[in-house]
Amino acid sequence: MELKKYIDYIAKDKGDGDIFYTHSTSKTIRMGCLDGKVFLEEVSSKETSGYGVRIFKEGRTGFSFGNKTDEESVLQTIDYAEQASQLGEPLAVELPRNEGKQEESAKSERDLNEILETISEIFLSKGVKKFEATAGIETSFWQLVNTAGTDVTSSESGYSVVVMPVVSGEGENANYWFSVTNDPQTLDLNEIVLRSLNRAYSSLDGKSMSFKGLPVVFDSLEWAELLGFLLDSFGGKNVERQKSCFSGKVGQRVLSEHLSLKLENSHPKVLGKYFFDHEGVSVKPAFLLKDGTFVEPYYGLAAAAEFGKEPTGVGHRFSFRTQPNDVPFICHVQVQGLPSLDSLDKYLLVTSLKGIHSGLNAVSGAFSIGADGTLVSGAERVPLSGITLSGNIWDVLNNIIAATPEEEAVPSSTWLVSPLVALDGITVTG
Amino acid sequence: MFAKDDLQKVAQELSDITPDFFDIFIEERSNKSLVLESQKLERPSAGTVFGASLRVIVNGATYFSVVDNPTLEGMFNAARELKSSVKHTVAEPGKVFTIKTVEPPLKKNPWTPWQELGEVADYLKATDECARSYDPKVVQVTSYINQEVSRVQILNSLGNFAEEERSRTRAFCLVYASDGTAVEVGSDNQGKIGGLELLAHYPPESLAANAAKVAVSKLSAVTAPSGEFPVILGPGFGGVIFHEAIGHSLEADGIRKQVSVMRGKLGERLASPKVTLIDSGIVPDEWGSNAFDDEGFPNQETVLIKDGILVSYMSDYLEHLLTGFPHTANGRRESYEYIPYPRMRNTFIKPGKDTFEDMLTSIKKGLLALKFGGGQVDPVTGNFIFGVTEGYLIEDGKVTSPIKDVSMVGNGLTILENIEAVSGEEDMDFMPGMCGKEGQSVPAGIGEPYVMVSRILIGGE
Numbered sequence: 001m002e003l004k005k006y007i008d009y010i011a012k013d014k015g016d017g018d019i020f021y022t023h024s025t026s027k028t029i030r031m032g033c034l035d036g037k038v039f040l041e042e043v044s045s046k047e048t049s050g051y052g053v054r055i056f057k058e059g060r061t062g063f064s065f066g067n068k069t070d071e072e073s074v075l076q077t078i079d080y081a082e083q084a085s086q087l088g089e090p091l092a093v094e095l096p097r098n099e100g101k102q103e104e105s106a107k108s109e110r111d112l113n114e115i116l117e118t119i120s121e122i123f124l125s126k127g128v129k130k131f132e133a134t135a136g137i138e139t140s141f142w143q144l145v146n147t148a149g150t151d152v153t154s155s156e157s158g159y160s161v162v163v164m165p166v167v168s169g170e171g172e173n174a175n176y177w178f179s180v181t182n183d184p185q186t187l188d189l190n191e192i193v194l195r196s197l198n199r200a201y202s203s204l205d206g207k208s209m210s211f212k213g214l215p216v217v218f219d220s221l222e223w224a225e226l227l228g229f230l231l232d233s234f235g236g237k238n239v240e241r242q243k244s245c246f247s248g249k250v251g252q253r254v255l256s257e258h259l260s261l262k263l264e265n266s267h268p269k270v271l272g273k274y275f276f277d278h279e280g281v282s283v284k285p286a287f288l289l290k291d292g293t294f295v296e297p298y299y300g301l302a303a304a305a306e307f308g309k310e311p312t313g314v315g316h317r318f319s320f321r322t323q324p325n326d327v328p329f330i331c332h333v334q335v336q337g338l339p340s341l342d343s344l345d346k347y348l349l350v351t352s353l354k355g356i357h358s359g360l361n362a363v364s365g366a367f368s369i370g371a372d373g374t375l376v377s378g379a380e381r382v383p384l385s386g387i388t389l390s391g392n393i394w395d396v397l398n399n400i401i402a403a404t405p406e407e408e409a410v411p412s413s414t415w416l417v418s419p420l421v422a423l424d425g426i427t428v429t430g
Numbered sequence: 431m432f433a434k435d436d437l438q439k440v441a442q443e444l445s446d447i448t449p450d451f452f453d454i455f456i457e458e459r460s461n462k463s464l465v466l467e468s469q470k471l472e473r474p475s476a477g478t479v480f481g482a483s484l485r486v487i488v489n490g491a492t493y494f495s496v497v498d499n500p501t502l503e504g505m506f507n508a509a510r511e512l513k514s515s516v517k518h519t520v521a522e523p524g525k526v527f528t529i530k531t532v533e534p535p536l537k538k539n540p541w542t543p544w545q546e547l548g549e550v551a552d553y554l555k556a557t558d559e560c561a562r563s564y565d566p567k568v569v570q571v572t573s574y575i576n577q578e579v580s581r582v583q584i585l586n587s588l589g590n591f592a593e594e595e596r597s598r599t600r601a602f603c604l605v606y607a608s609d610g611t612a613v614e615v616g617s618d619n620q621g622k623i624g625g626l627e628l629l630a631h632y633p634p635e636s637l638a639a640n641a642a643k644v645a646v647s648k649l650s651a652v653t654a655p656s657g658e659f660p661v662i663l664g665p666g667f668g669g670v671i672f673h674e675a676i677g678h679s680l681e682a683d684g685i686r687k688q689v690s691v692m693r694g695k696l697g698e699r700l701a702s703p704k705v706t707l708i709d710s711g712i713v714p715d716e717w718g719s720n721a722f723d724d725e726g727f728p729n730q731e732t733v734l735i736k737d738g739i740l741v742s743y744m745s746d747y748l749e750h751l752l753t754g755f756p757h758t759a760n761g762r763r764e765s766y767e768y769i770p771y772p773r774m775r776n777t778f779i780k781p782g783k784d785t786f787e788d789m790l791t792s793i794k795k796g797l798l799a800l801k802f803g804g805g806q807v808d809p810v811t812g813n814f815i816f817g818v819t820e821g822y823l824i825e826d827g828k829v830t831s832p833i834k835d836v837s838m839v840g841n842g843l844t845i846l847e848n849i850e851a852v853s854g855e856e857d858m859d860f861m862p863g864m865c866g867k868e869g870q871s872v873p874a875g876i877g878e879p880y881v882m883v884s885r886i887l888i889g890g891e
Contacts, residue, residue: 034688039490043515044769046496050479065477067499077477084474084547087464130688166689166810174689174810241468242569243606245613302472321461323473358803358817359837359889363606363613368837368889370806370815386813388839388889429656429889 001051001069003145006078011147014082016056016095018146020278022320023049028136031116036129038120050320055081059090061302065321091305095148096280102273104156110184112137119163122193130166135159142278150280156272159184163192167200173372173385175199175352177221180271180411202351203372206385208430215347215401215422216389219373222353223418224410226360227333230393231414233362234261234288235314235326236297240307245363245394249294256400257292258337263312264330267417269409274329276313283313283329291336292398300326316413333418335403344402346377347422348384365394388429399424432456434529436502437585440484442527443509445587447516449486450751453586453725456482456500457766462544465574466554474547481766484508488516490752494769529591534721535728536712541597541625544577553601553629560638561605565646569613570606573637575599577625580765584726586747592722598873599628600862603637607645614651616644617801617819621862621873622715644801644820647832652823654833658885660793660850661838662786662824664800666859669876672707673777673865674805675814675842680734680742681760681772681867682749684809691812691843692740699739701846704782707735709744711759711775717862718776718875725761725770732758734777735846746772764870771868776860778877782852789851789882791827797888798822798829799838812842815889837889845883853880 003019010017030042050067055078062085066077112135119133141155164176177196181187199219218226238244246254265274265283274283279301287295303326304311315324341347354370361367368390375382402422409417437454444452460478464471482500486493493516495508544550557573580596600621607614618640620632663671676692684690711729713719720729725747734742745753746761749772762773790798798821805816821833857879865874 032687042492042494042769044492044494044496045511045515046767048481048496048498048767050498052477061472061474063473063475063477065475065479067479067481069499080476084476087471087474087548087551089470089472132687172689172810174808242608242613247613321477321479323475352808354806354808354813355815355817355837358805358819359815359835361615361835363615364835366835368817368835370813370837370839370889385811386839386841388815388837388887390837390889 003143006074007145007147010055010078014055014057014078016147018054018095018144018280019051020142020144020317020320021051022140022142024138024140026136026138027112028134029112029116030132030134031120033120033123033129033131036124052317052320052323053078053081054323055085056093057082057085059092060085060088061091061093062086063323091302093301093305095146096150097148098150098152098276098280098282100152100276102154102275104182104272106157107183108185110159115161115184115187115189118189119193122190123165126197128165128167128197132164134162144278144280146280152276152280156182158182158271159187161187161192163196165196165200167197167204169205171205173200173204182271199351202349202374203383203385206372206383208386209384210430211348211428214428215344215424216350216426216428217341217347217420217422218350220408220410220420222350223420224412224416225353225356227416228412228414229356229360230362231328231331234297236299236307236309237303237326239297243363245365246294250296252294253292254294255289255292255394255397258335258400259289259292259397260287260334261289262287262332262334263298263328264332267330267332267409269407269417270330270415271411277315277329278317279315279324281311281313281315286312298326298328300324328414330415330417333416335400335419335421338400338403341402341404341420341422344422346375348428349374349376360393365392367391367393386430390427390429391425396423396425431458431581431583432502434591437583438527438529440505440509441585443506444484444486444512445527447486447488447513449488449587451487451587451747453485453584454482455724455766456583457580459578459580459765461576461578462547463574463576464547464550464554465572466558467572468570469558471551471554476547483766484512485769486512486516487748487751492748492769496767528589529585530589532590532592532722532726532728534594535730536719536721539624539715542627543625549626550575550629553634556634557603557638560635561603561642564639564642565607567607567609567646567649568605568642569608572604573602575601584722584724586726590726592726594721596623596720597625598623598717599625601629601632601637603641605641605645607642607649609649612649614645614648616641616648619862621717623717623719624715648834651832651834654797654821654836654888656888658887660796661883661886662789662796662798663878663881663883664798665857665879666861666877667801668799668881669778669861669878670802670805670863671816671845672779672878673774673874673876674807674816675812675845676707677709677774677777678807679809679812679842680744682743682745682753682755683772685743686749686753690809695740697739700735700843701738701849703737704852705735705738705846705849706733706780707777708733708780709774709777713776713860713875716776716860716875717873718774723759723761724763727759729775730759744772744774746770762872764872768870773867773872774865774874776875776877778860779852779879779881781855781858781879784851784853786853786857786880789853789880790824790829793824794826796824798824807842814842815839839887839889845886848884849881850884851882
């Protein structure tokens with residue numbers, strides 16, 4: 001698609017604007033196993049592309065999208081975006097001017113069937129007769145051009161593996177683990193299987209017990225889910241519009257002094273580079289929270305224009321069909337000055353969460369969510385299931401009492417790089 | 431979109447594989463949306479995508495290919511690639527693939543398209559004004575309207591050719607209220623199949639007031655006690671508990687994969703005779719209705735639990751082939767980019783003969799749960815959790831204080847066993863929702879009158 005031609009057309013006839021184009025190809029294979037018999041479930045191939053157009057007319061923003069690339073269709077999409085830009089309040093959006101290319105190509109190749117066969121062998125060798133495993137490869141490309149001269153491209157290739165065993169005791173329990181990489185030859189399939197099994201066994205035939213004063217540690221996937229949900233509270237738009245509990249608290253200590261949150265544009269544990277966001281803004285490393293003090297919110301282009309701030313580089317489009325949302329690319333959770341988890345006599349390790357989106361009010365901080373996991377007491381492990389965790393999450397994040405020395409990176413809408421942390425002040429109800 | 435004759439030729443190519451089943455799904459999907467927040471119109475958006483997918487099932491395995499912005503040539507190429515990857519071509523010489531057009535079982539009413547984006551601005555502004563004037567404690571309002579129109583053509587290996595225009599419109603209002611120290615949130619939403627006529631049925635005053643009432647009342651709400659209590663689940667929204675805790679466990683793929691607590695329970699009594707649970711794709715106007723499922727079959731009503739006895743699972747065509755369960759036309763997908771799976775449509779408890787007043791007076795201490803923020807269930811165990819976003823204490827047979835957000839925890843089978851009363855037709859209501867599974871999100875309706883459960887674990891104070 002000739003983006004340059006269309007952005008010139010916008011500049012000449014429509015005003016300011018940008019075009020975000022994506023193209024991706026993927027192949028996914030899923031295997032299943034029942035009663036020890038492995039079978040092929042799905043083979044899926046996709047190649048999709050499309051574009052989103054924004055027109056900024058006298059400061060008003062209009063958006064349209066499409067995937068038909070003939071000239072008539074693209075021009076019609078531009079017209080729709082222009083029509084949409086008649087609405088709304090004018091904002092002095094200043095389009096960035098950046099050029100750059102970020103690339104993360106695959107460092108090796110591996111046959112998806114071979115990956116799945118190996119995983120199946122490992123599960124079967126461990127006596128697990130019911131499981132599902134999915135392996136995929138995806139190559140994605142995006143390009144952002146705007147009328148200010150920005151031309152940024154990004155391409156990356158990656159492999160993904162997801163495994164979900166169902167383990168048996170008196171009853172059954174399922175859990176999962178996954179990994180993404182651009183160097184599939186280095187994938188440690190044994191480790192992936194082991195992590196999934198540890199999580200599945202952690203709450204198998206678990207008891208439902210109540211505790212008060214028991215430190216709670218969220219396993220990395222659950223911790224990433226929880227923090228990803230809470231990160232929105234640091235968004236500039238939410239802070240400025242009184243939709244965050246941190247509204248009016250910039251410069252104040254709001255969470256544990258042992259805790260810092262830093263937005264990054266790359267990290268050794270993260271797949272991909274994020275030097276530019278999907279609005280063409282340079283992603284600058286910045287502390288949201290430093291030693292518990294709220295340093296500054298993050299701002300996408302529109303929010304920055306509305307509140308007179310510099311954009312942080314958080315314009316994040318989940319597809320060409322969506323306008324940018326203010327969502328950071330990488331958040332690095334830094335914990336300092338605390339003992340390791342080994343120093344705790346006992347704690348609850350949470351390996352499954354239910355109902356975060358319905359049971360956690362990020363504005364008030366009140367939460368009441370379902371969980372499964374293990375009571376860890378030295379070498380002893382007691383499976384727990386059907387428990388409820390409740391309290392106020394912001395109070396709890398003021399009470400971090402221990403952390404692992406090592407960090408893990410979990411991909412989600414925001415990559416989260418974090419140690420596991422122990423939190424005090426959560427009521428565990430069985 | 432494509433001429434029927436052209437699709438027949440592509441189907442002929444796929445039929446050479448002699449698969450267990452195949453389908454071709456073509457979709458043109460348009461979306462319009464507009465947001466009003468902080469009294470400003472924001473994020474006006476309109477766009478259209480066009481795509482197709484081909485799916486072949488051979489020996490129980492699914493081979494799936496997406497053709498973006500498809501041409502006839504692109505469709506043929508995808509069909510040939512599928513043939514080569516399946517490696518199962520056993521062409522029957524001279525066999526001609528024939529098509530039969532399927533009549534829709536759901537007659538849709540005329541609907542009002544959303545033409546100019548600005549058409550709904552007055553509605554959004556009125557919603558904002560009503561919410562702010564409800565109480566001075568209202569500090570922020572977000573409202574939006576979204577309309578999605580999907581035109582689909584579906585052709586499957588049985589020769590079924592189905593065409594349908596599916597329009598869905600939804601209005602949403604989110605209100606933030608503050609007393610200077612705490613901030614609370616309330617919301618309301620309405621959605622139906624159809625167009626902007628929805629806005630006339632649900633005036634901005636009611637959408638705003640419903641959301642503002644919850645946000646403001648929560649500022650003085652009490653924390654619910656912890657423990658097991660009798661709970662009355664409110665009309666409409668309360669149905670989410672049966673969608674999550676029961677419905678997902680009755681999807682045939684989970685049964686086949688032996689990851690559902692409902693496996694092997696067909697014919698068993700699971701609830702009192704007062705309980706009939708239905709999943710229907712043909713409830714007029716309701717959010718989860720379509721004339722056809724996404725595999726080219728006429729939609730239908732499926733009784734899942736009849737008078738307390740489990741009588742059916744929900745099955746798409748693949749699961750029907752693999753398990754022998756009756757095919758219930760539950761094959762649904764988010765869009766042309768996705769493989770269909772057994773999914774719910776409008777899942778609801780059929781009205782009974784009890785009354786809300788009798789339910790109330792029977793409770794000394796309990797909860798009235800009117801709105802839910804959603805929920806999650808582990809189909810393997812049947813354990814679930816739901817967030818109650820609008821709830822009230824029941825004390826000595828009377829509705830008293832509003833409660834802060836709280837979770838209800840339990841097990842689907844236990845909940846069914848503990849249903850004690852179901853109110854009548856006059857209380858019946860449906861609500862729109864989005865149901866997630868396999869990384870896909872599809873519109874699903876939920877419904878019920880008042881339903882009383884003798885005990886549910888409340889994760890309160």
